[in-house]
Amino acid sequence: xxxxxxxxxxxxxxxxxxxxxxxxxxxxxxxxxxxxxxxxxxxxxxxxxxxxxxxxxxxxxxxxxxxxxxxxxxxxxxxxxxxxxxxxxxxxxxxxxxxxxxxxxxxxxxxxxxxxxxxxxxxxxxxxxxxxxxxxxxxxxxxxxxxxxxxxxxxxxxxxxxxxxxxxxxxxxxxxxxxxxxxxxxxxxxxxxxxxxxxxxxxxxxxxxxxxxxxxxxxxxxx
Numbered sequence: 001x002x003x004x005x006x007x008x009x010x011x012x013x014x015x016x017x018x019x020x021x022x023x024x025x026x027x028x029x030x031x032x033x034x035x036x037x038x039x040x041x042x043x044x045x046x047x048x049x050x051x052x053x054x055x056x057x058x059x060x061x062x063x064x065x066x067x068x069x070x071x072x073x074x075x076x077x078x079x080x081x082x083x084x085x086x087x088x089x090x091x092x093x094x095x096x097x098x099x100x101x102x103x104x105x106x107x108x109x110x111x112x113x114x115x116x117x118x119x120x121x122x123x124x125x126x127x128x129x130x131x132x133x134x135x136x137x138x139x140x141x142x143x144x145x146x147x148x149x150x151x152x153x154x155x156x157x158x159x160x161x162x163x164x165x166x167x168x169x170x171x172x173x174x175x176x177x178x179x180x181x182x183x184x185x186x187x188x189x190x191x192x193x194x195x196x197x198x199x200x201x202x203x204x205x206x207x208x209x210x211x212x213x214x215x216x217x218x219x220x221x222x223x
Contacts, residue, residue: 127151
């Protein structure tokens with residue numbers, strides 16, 4: 001025979017959630033304070049699809065009262081079941097004693113939950129024409145054209161993509177700054193003093209390198 005559920009260290013409070021007219025709509029248990037448990041219910045109700053969540057959203061003035069205090073070692077599960085069976089028109093999904101973990105949803109209920117959570121749509125891949133599903137957040141980002149990374153890579157293979165003008169301007173400026181910061185040419189000659197001259201384009205030039213270019217040109221011209 002299974003042992004009775006017990007709470008170690010704290011007393012268990014059996015509580016009731018009531019509407020503005022004082023009618024009890026839900027029975028539960030907690031080891032926290034009643035105000036903390038009511039705050040938990042209200043936070044969970046924002047996204048909850050359970051009956052108690054929908055009811056709390058429609059009843060912001062709902063209150064919580066203490067029904068029974070079960071001391072440490074007491075069978076709180078039996079007392080919770082007792083108060084649920086005693087009530088009428090409650091929003092509890094189970095007979096009590098186990099929480100929502102003991103509730104088994106029907107196949108129809110599971111299908112309704114699944115349909116409610118599916119907020120996306122189906123698309124046909126532009127590369128392989130396969131049908132795939134995308135969630136709403138992916139659709140908002142534009143991630144709904146290809147079914148996989150492989151199809152996306154195959155689509156852009158061999159296709160040149162123009163570089164944005166801003167990136168091009170930044171690259172030209174960075175290259176100009178690098179040239180202005182050089183102290184030697186590519187052959188190691190100093191770009192200063194008597195070895196420096198300004199080209200017709202306004203950039204710095206190396207006289208030693210210019211001499212090398214002239215000698216090379218003359219040698220090629222003379223055969």
